Amino acid sequence: MTLSDISLFLQQGVLSGLSTGSVYALLAIAIVSVFKTTDVPNFAQGEIFMAGGYIALVLLAAGVSYAAVIPLTLVAVGAITALFQRVVMERVTSSKGVGVQFVIATLGLAYAIKGLVRQTGLGDTPRSLPALVSSDAVPIGDAVLTRLDIAIFVAAVVVMVLIYLMFTYTRIGKAMRAVGMNPRAAQIVGIRLSRIRMLVWAMSGVISAIAALLITPKVLVTPDIAHIAILAYAAAIVGGFTSLPGAVIGGLVIGVVENLVGLFISTNAIVVAPFLAILVTLIVRPQGLLGGKVQVKKV
Amino acid sequence: MKLSKSFAVALAATVVAFGASAQSDPGLTDKTIKIGMFGPLSGNSMAYGFDVINAAKMYYDKVNKEGGVHGRKIELVVEDDRCNANDLLAAVKKLVEQDQVFMLNGGGCSSAVVGAREYIDRMKVPLVMQAASGDGALYPPSRYIFGALSISQYAVGGSIVEFASQYLKAKKIGYINHDDAYGSWNLEAARFQAKKNGVDLSVESINPTLTDVTAPMLKIRAANPDVLLIATYDRPASLLVKKALELGFNKPIVITVNGTADTKQLAANVGNKDAFKNVYTQGLLADVPGGPKLKWVYDMYKSYYPELAAKPGHPTTYMPEGITPAKVIVEALQKIGPNPTREKLADVLANTNLDTGITAGPIVFTPTDHAGQKSAIYMKFDGESETLLPGVYRSSWTYAPIAK
Numbered sequence: 001m002t003l004s005d006i007s008l009f010l011q012q013g014v015l016s017g018l019s020t021g022s023v024y025a026l027l028a029i030a031i032v033s034v035f036k037t038t039d040v041p042n043f044a045q046g047e048i049f050m051a052g053g054y055i056a057l058v059l060l061a062a063g064v065s066y067a068a069v070i071p072l073t074l075v076a077v078g079a080i081t082a083l084f085q086r087v088v089m090e091r092v093t094s095s096k097g098v099g100v101q102f103v104i105a106t107l108g109l110a111y112a113i114k115g116l117v118r119q120t121g122l123g124d125t126p127r128s129l130p131a132l133v134s135s136d137a138v139p140i141g142d143a144v145l146t147r148l149d150i151a152i153f154v155a156a157v158v159v160m161v162l163i164y165l166m167f168t169y170t171r172i173g174k175a176m177r178a179v180g181m182n183p184r185a186a187q188i189v190g191i192r193l194s195r196i197r198m199l200v201w202a203m204s205g206v207i208s209a210i211a212a213l214l215i216t217p218k219v220l221v222t223p224d225i226a227h228i229a230i231l232a233y234a235a236a237i238v239g240g241f242t243s244l245p246g247a248v249i250g251g252l253v254i255g256v257v258e259n260l261v262g263l264f265i266s267t268n269a270i271v272v273a274p275f276l277a278i279l280v281t282l283i284v285r286p287q288g289l290l291g292g293k294v295q296v297k298k299v
Numbered sequence: 300m301k302l303s304k305s306f307a308v309a310l311a312a313t314v315v316a317f318g319a320s321a322q323s324d325p326g327l328t329d330k331t332i333k334i335g336m337f338g339p340l341s342g343n344s345m346a347y348g349f350d351v352i353n354a355a356k357m358y359y360d361k362v363n364k365e366g367g368v369h370g371r372k373i374e375l376v377v378e379d380d381r382c383n384a385n386d387l388l389a390a391v392k393k394l395v396e397q398d399q400v401f402m403l404n405g406g407g408c409s410s411a412v413v414g415a416r417e418y419i420d421r422m423k424v425p426l427v428m429q430a431a432s433g434d435g436a437l438y439p440p441s442r443y444i445f446g447a448l449s450i451s452q453y454a455v456g457g458s459i460v461e462f463a464s465q466y467l468k469a470k471k472i473g474y475i476n477h478d479d480a481y482g483s484w485n486l487e488a489a490r491f492q493a494k495k496n497g498v499d500l501s502v503e504s505i506n507p508t509l510t511d512v513t514a515p516m517l518k519i520r521a522a523n524p525d526v527l528l529i530a531t532y533d534r535p536a537s538l539l540v541k542k543a544l545e546l547g548f549n550k551p552i553v554i555t556v557n558g559t560a561d562t563k564q565l566a567a568n569v570g571n572k573d574a575f576k577n578v579y580t581q582g583l584l585a586d587v588p589g590g591p592k593l594k595w596v597y598d599m600y601k602s603y604y605p606e607l608a609a610k611p612g613h614p615t616t617y618m619p620e621g622i623t624p625a626k627v628i629v630e631a632l633q634k635i636g637p638n639p640t641r642e643k644l645a646d647v648l649a650n651t652n653l654d655t656g657i658t659a660g661p662i663v664f665t666p667t668d669h670a671g672q673k674s675a676i677y678m679k680f681d682g683e684s685e686t687l688l689p690g691v692y693r694s695s696w697t698y699a700p701i702a703k
Contacts (some may be wrong), residue, residue, distance in 0.1 A: 005521055123345040125561060126534035128568045135571060137545055146545055218567055219510050220534050223343065227508050255511070262514025268478050270514060271506040283613040 004142075011143040013259035019149040020218075021255020022156035026211040027232030028247035029163060031205035036242055038181040039202040040089070040102040044110035046229025048205055049119075052077045052212030053221035054117045056129055061122075066130050074209050082198045082204030084109055089201070090194055110226070113121065117223050124222055131217035152214045159210055160248050163203075167244065176200055231258075234274035238281045240291025249289055253277070307600030324641045332371045332632065332639070334359070335394030337378040337387065337405035338429055341610025344382035346615040347407030347430050350607075352377060354596070354614075355404065355429065357603040369637040373629075376400060382407065384414030391415045395424050402644060404624055406431040406446070407617070409481075419443055422678045425644045427628055430620040432670075435482050438698050440669045443641075445648050447670035448623045448662055450583040452592060453672040456485030456530060457694025459581055460492035460500070462677050463526045466690065467551050467579075468569035471499045473524035475515055477531055478504040481557070488696035495695055507532055517565050517567070518540040530555045544574040553579040553677070560616055566682045575682035578613050582676045583659055584619055588684050591617055596657065619657050626655045627662050627671070659691050668698055 001009075006259040009202070027045060034042045042048075056073045060066065088105050097105075137144045167173035178186040179196045185194055219225070231254055239250025254274050260272040281288060326333035336355060338348030359373045367373065368471040376398045378390035382683045387406070394400045395418075403419070403426040406412035412428060413435035419426050420441050428436075428446035434453060437446050447454065456476075474489055476482040482504055501522040503515040516539055519527055527543065527550060529536050534639040536558030543552060558563060559580045566575065586592035596619045608614065631640055631647045649669070654661040660674025674693040678685035 008521070009517065012513060012517055016511060020511045118343055123346070125564055126537060126568060127564065128537075128570060131570065135541070135545065137547070144546055217570070220537060222534060224508065228510060231510070258511060259514050263517060267503045267505050267515045267518065270509060 008142045009263040010260075011141045013263045014144050014256050015140060015143045016149065017256030017259040018214075018256070019145065019153045019255070021235075021252040022153045023211050023215045023251075024228070024231045024235045024254050025248045025251025026156050026159060026207055026214075027229060027242055028251045030207040030211075031229075031232055031236050032239075032244055032247045033163075033176075033200055033207075034204045034280060035236075036244075037176050038089070038102075038197050039099070041233075041241075042204065043103060043106045044113065045204070045208060045232060046226030047110040047113035048077060048081060048213065049208040049212050049228060050117060050194065050221065050223065050226045051113050052205075052209030053129065053216045053225065054120055054122065054210075056213060056216070057122060057127055057221065060129070070213060073213065074206050077209035078202040078206040082202035085198045085201035086194070090196070110117055114223060114226070121140070124224075126220040126222045129213060130280055131214040135217075144235035148218060152218065155210075155214055159167060159207065160244075164244065172196075172199065174208050177231075231274050234278050235290075237278050238288055240288030242292060243288065243290040246288050246290030253289075308619055320521060324401055324639075325399035326629060327371075327639065329515045331374045332368065333376060333398065333400045334628070335376050335378070335391075335398060335400035336429075336661060337380045337390040337394065337403070338407040339382035340377075342381050344408055347382065347617055348380070350600075350613060350615040350618035351407055351430050351621035352405075353604060353607070354600065354618045355625045356621075357599060358622045358625040359629075360603070361599075362625075368629060368632045378405075380405070380411060381406070382411055384411045387411040388415050388418060391418060395422055400545070401639070402628070402641065404628055404644075406433060409433045409435060409452075410590070412436055412446070416441060416444060418485065425641055425648060425670070427624045427648065429624055432615045434670070435480060437670045439700055440667060440698070442645050442649075445627075445651075445664055445669045445671065448616070448627065448658070449620050449674055450658075450672050450675060451670040452481050452484035452557065453488040453670070453696050454675070454694040455557065455581070456487065456489035457492040457696045458673070458675040458692045459528050459530065459553055459555055460489045460496065460498070461694065462579075462581075462690075462692040463551075463553060464493075464496040464498045464689065465692065466677065467526050468555075469498060469525035471501065471522075471524045473519040473522055473527040474500050474502045474531050475503070475519065475527070475531060475535075476504055477507050478536075479507065482530065485555070485557075487525060488694055489528070489530070491693060491696045504575065505531065505535060509535060509538075512538045512542050515539070516546055516548065520546055520548050526550055527552045528555070531558050531559060533538035533558050533560060533565065534568075537565055540565070540574050540578065541569045541571070544569075544571060549577065551577045551579060552579065553651075555581045556583055556675070559680075562680055562685060569682075572682040573621045575680055577687070578680050578682075580678050580680045580685060582678055582685075583674075585657055585659055585671065585676070587678055587687050588616065590687065593657065596622060622674075623655045623657045623662060626657075627651060627653055660693060670698075 040106050055076050059069045133147045135146040175191045235250035235254045239246030258273050262270040304364050337353050339345050363372045380387035380390045406428040407430040409431045412431045412433050416436040426444050432451045433446035476486050635643045649666045653662040658672045659676045662671040674691045677688045
């Protein structure tokens, strides 16, 4: 490998990794938001992401214009996740369910979504959504990104900033943080827990749908695309499962690490890289990069 | 002790009847021969089974209308295996044990059909596969299993390297495959063919679930091959063609059959016609879809299934692959004569050399190789239509058992 190859690989690996990693970061934010507020790791996040892609495809196939497909998809996915929280998760909560029961409920949602998607008649054929931005190449140093890559990164950053602002400066955001810190105390001061949880789930659904609409033109959607949630979980663990900024950093790290491992070690090792990142994090800093103090909770 | 006369007659009749039935395999009567068919008739993979089985049915029906095979009409029993190993094995067991079929003709999904190998070997029932390549069940060869009548993965890899070196005159080839069983099979034959043809092979193996193909495509570009061969499934193939355009890779790209089930969708997924300035696709049939050599197949389908043919998406891409094994079976049964047995069928099938006019090459089974079809055609794909190129390119790889 020559020096110019090394330089090219580094530049391209980092830039492409940031673009893909920003989508992992969005999904990681969705996972962390739900976890921080409800203490539940949502194992259906990948399927929710996939559902966003398929809802958009079905609407397009029905002749709806893409300008309308986008908001309709966001509303639909947000409604599905909010409904799931209201109907299923609240039932588990009121039955004094413990952690593993919530997890099983999310797994049930994952299987239900996958089953429903397979009924759409779209089969296993990989499909794309229309790209909102062209795929024309933009040279950056020795590397090349497309306008779509840049748009994905920018859109993801905008969403992350909006979420940060919401959590920091809005009443709803503060209420969500309060519920996450101490549900009983939040309830005492008049915050309706079920409403806040429903809103958090709706928000995580909308974020996942945004991620799907952004990245589907780049990675294509199939019923198996839900595996992308594994990368989002890796991002959340690396960044810190209780930290939204950590989820962002984790996502970008995973995206870049995947590419650099593929370029400098082996393409066979790309899929292993996120798991190695998880292992290293759990050994060196189990709470993640920005996860605060180590906490051990009984599930 | 004296036996009564009537008892002796009854005993003799029982012995004769038992002896007669012991000589006749299940699924055979004077008037019929029963064939068990199975494939994915429902679910996401039904493209590999639904119209494939329809094609086989229409061919068997044609044979029956012409008098059958040595006076016996072909009777079919069809089961849905849903393209998964558990359902396939259950379907095969039902066909063999409950329906008492003479032989099996089925299997559209390779990974599923492999799971039935042990049972079929144990029950000694001949199986001729349909659309499945079935490499995992064909090597090492089983006496009773015959497959890859579409094309084997080994042949996919060998043939595409042959095309790249002979037609595109490549000396250095970039090869992207999967790091699964399919990928290892096509790579083994690709390496064999490359060594035989004196060309260099630069390989990147990727996981089928890969989200970002920047790394493999950039490494291939850095290796500066004359041609890029893509032996991946549809989704990664689309992503690689797209990434090749983004990274300015303008050398010829050839995509194997693994990634070209639906070329229209491939073009839609890539989303830019410029990406197809130098793209070729591999085909395993004798002609391009809709071409003159296969017109009779599609006309036959339309006459047998007019309502289906009027629906969008029918017939499916793999439909002609149902006729090839049916032709092979009928020819084998004709050769055996009026007293077929399963063992005779296995022997005759193992010495098959039949040009069905449907696949790129003839179906050739030998006693040591039960993978039937090893050739492919190639087409230039411009993002809209495929243009057939001259020649048929055959893989040279042959199975060599591992020395103990």
